[in-house]
Amino acid sequence: MDSESDGKPKRLTRAEAKARTRRLLLDAAARTFARKGYAGASVEEIAEAAGYSIGALYSNFGGKEELFIELMVGGAKARVERGGQVFAAVEAGTEDPVTALGRFLMETSDKDDDLALLQAELWLYAMRNPGMRDRLAAAQRESREALEGVMEAVLARVGASGAVPAPAVATVASAMFQGLVRQRRLDPSSVPDDLLRQAMRWLFIGIANAPETPGPSEEDPS
Template structure:
């Protein structure tokens, strides 16, 4: 059951109930994977943590691997979508989009205690299981493409559209985000609140500077 806008009980539709079940399973999986790692986690533990049966888990996901892949890809998609909204909102204002994006990603990471553990687990799992590496890489291509699209308006704003492939900037941004988040968890004082925001400003300022013609290249 759920509540409508008036606070009255409302029966969930089948699609809504399925979406809620999947969300609860994913949330439970995030905690179990982060605590025990991929190899140590079991579908029984995940289902129990979510308050469902093993059958409910398998009716929504093909198994532990599919659950893990969706957890990683879904989280990345959500962060990129929120980042897009942030950039669009500030483009007409005074804050630089690249600074706002850096601030948002750091704030999002601080709110998700499981994020650095899941990212590390994903990398370790891929390295230890070459036969599944392609599947893990494929799961990240959609959110990576969305992040690439997010970089294009920022490159245009700094006057460097086409100077560097947006895909390359997205890869550097993703690696910088993951690295700084892990370091912040390990040694918080070494990664102050504003560092990712400042690092993204440095990144785009550097791109803009290297894309501008040097004085000797400028037409007379």
């Protein structure tokens, strides 16, 4: 009888066991970095929090910096995947674009209590280590690009398609979201659920009602 039919726990394959070990180490690293910062966290503490030896940590990651980089890239990939799901719902017509975007931002903000702390620590680390700046920028760029399709749909819905570039709107929305999440962590009552949703609506209403940007003058004023 197989493990599923006889009620016994399923035996993990070697690949599955390795993936589980990496996930637990990354989860422990995220909590530790958020609580103590990059400088204050040690590989010993991360390994212990995950329930593994230091040797297991080094066999899966090159060290503390590699763990940090993986968190940075992995977080961006997760947001890309979730952004794709939102875009699919909008394209299918099952959800209003502005509502879908606001819900996505709210769910992302509340998914992990350490999100704002970890993002702040990643930013500080990149600013203090120029070699890491491009890697963080690339990871964040990938996350923003996943939202561009949703931005295009929202702009079209509010009658502002082509008024402003979707990548620029994605950048503004991402920055606004990060600021609101930090404020929500500091003072939850100041950023209730409705504000996270409404902030996106205000952004797009403002774009839709903004006067057209005048083009360059045909005459050289000089």
